Amino acid sequence: MKLNIAVLPGDGIGPEVTDQAIKVLQAIALEFDHTFIFKQASVGAIAIDETGSPLPDATLALCKQSDAVLFGAIGDPKYDNNPNAKVRPEQGLLKLRKELGLFANIRPVKAYDMLLDKSPLKKENIKNTDISIYRELTGGIYFGEKKLNDTETVASDLCEYSQEEIERITHLAFKAAQTRRKKVTLVDKANVLETSRLWRKVVKQVAAQYSDVELDFLFVDNAAMQMILNPKQFDVILTENMFGDIISDEASVIGGSIGLLASASVGNKHAMFEPIHGSYPQAKGKGIANPVASILSAAMLLDHFKLHNEANMIRLGVEKSLQLQITTPDLNTKHENITTDKVGNFIEDFISHPK
């Protein structure tokens, strides 16, 4: 397969972790006979410095022409801590998501055996947890009409969803479940909300096209409990924008390290892959940034193009690195001086010389 990949390393540790993801993707291309063409462009604070805009036109054009976007991280204290700043790095990311029509946010949550002790939850409750959360990203109450009356004493926010908005992400969630443990849990509040009742109706209709996938339902308040009590019960979670925001952030602490968490944002034509973590400017250039979230974003990119064997090879490499504690200092209690680069090299080498 030939893929044009736009690389937007961004700020802080963005470039150094993205370098490792590229390294790993190049090893996959060689090993599996694909052609991945990487073109870099600037975004975030560095783009403001260079062009005045956090998302220069050339960057947006490159992303639109590419098959996928590999994103690093953005944010710089120079803008974040300046209340007079007129443009902010984060605006680049929001505009990019909107311009590319990315309507589904995908967040995998996995409890790695080697890291069970790092979780705030008890080992026995989280062992074997492996969840993929599908959150609707462009609708619902975050984007609905906002009102404030003249006396500023009454405010409102409208939560609205259409059948079409629900259908498109539901298909993605069910297709993903088919490649996993074949179960989708819709998280809603259908006992109270009209939008949730529409979600249930539409999701049930779509589910009829995927007879091999089991569908169940959970109210969001109960889901917030179940995520702590028994996260292993979940395979694919499907939910609307705000519930997804809350539940995916809650779930993000299960694994015990934010340095491992990747995400994808997907639309009909475009897709973007990025770590959950921020630009961590204090760590920039020190070789201590954990590249695994970025490397796992690359695996999600491959999954998106149905290159599941290739994606799994990356995941095996990551697990091997965790097993042998070839990890950056945030996770390492055994070895000193394992740098960002060394972790990337280990996983690259694992792919090039699989055992």
Add this chain to the structure above:
Amino acid sequence: MKLNIAVLPGDGIGPEVTDQAIKVLQAIALEFDHTFIFKQASVGAIAIDETGSPLPDATLALCKQSDAVLFGAIGDPKYDNNPNAKVRPEQGLLKLRKELGLFANIRPVKAYDMLLDKSPLKKENIKNTDISIYRELTGGIYFGEKKLNDTETVASDLCEYSQEEIERITHLAFKAAQTRRKKVTLVDKANVLETSRLWRKVVKQVAAQYSDVELDFLFVDNAAMQMILNPKQFDVILTENMFGDIISDEASVIGGSIGLLASASVGNKHAMFEPIHGSYPQAKGKGIANPVASILSAAMLLDHFKLHNEANMIRLGVEKSLQLQITTPDLNTKHENITTDKVGNFIEDFISHPK
């Protein structure tokens, strides 16, 4: 102090746990020289059986004349599992809350030293957790206008809040904080929602009247993480209806047992106190129902009338019972045959003969 208390035992284990709460309140009355007058009335499935209504007029009238309502639990499989049932026990509770104008739901969450092992969270993360969650109960998206278009392809729910709705619960939360660790955390999503921005503005204004209480802010998605990572940081949490539903249910699993969780629902004129747990019909009459949630509801009742020493005496009795494992089988690994009644008797005795 003289208090008229309406007692609504309800269904299942409701009557037997409520009996223990009354026993304990009577011991408090004797020891502290108060007069508590208890009058019983029926609610729930038993009221449907007797009168056809889950909230008979006589019951509502009694509640309106009383200073407080002590509520047991409602629900019966005979109605719950019958799709043709026209009246349901739960309607009695919803109507009662509405008729009494109960706009604030208060849920304490405490990690008892003796039960740390029962929590799904690691001991060291939850030890000393002691939170009181103030959830707005009659406004927001659960009660806003609901719409579904003619083709049933677009649905919406309106989240609306007024200054007055926010002010009244905010005063309750700050007054509670003054008797505790003097910190209120407002959970909202003010970076996105207009209603959250109104909450922030109004809460800041009210906070100015409570200079001894610290106020901070947390986005709801971050709060869902912090509740797992570091619940000890919270004293009083103040939040709107839906966020409160999600966060309080999430927090309810921290303590490791739902049999200990009490709640209050408070309005301008009336107040109701009840365990979180349901009617647990399978356990009815077996003497295995944990009465502690109901007994702690009685302590909340006393707090509501500023009888804090009395409330603390009950809490000390509960802690002593946990320490000595004078607990029902759900929590007991040491003694057999400690019944609902024996737990009530122990705490009654602790109050009558404090050591």
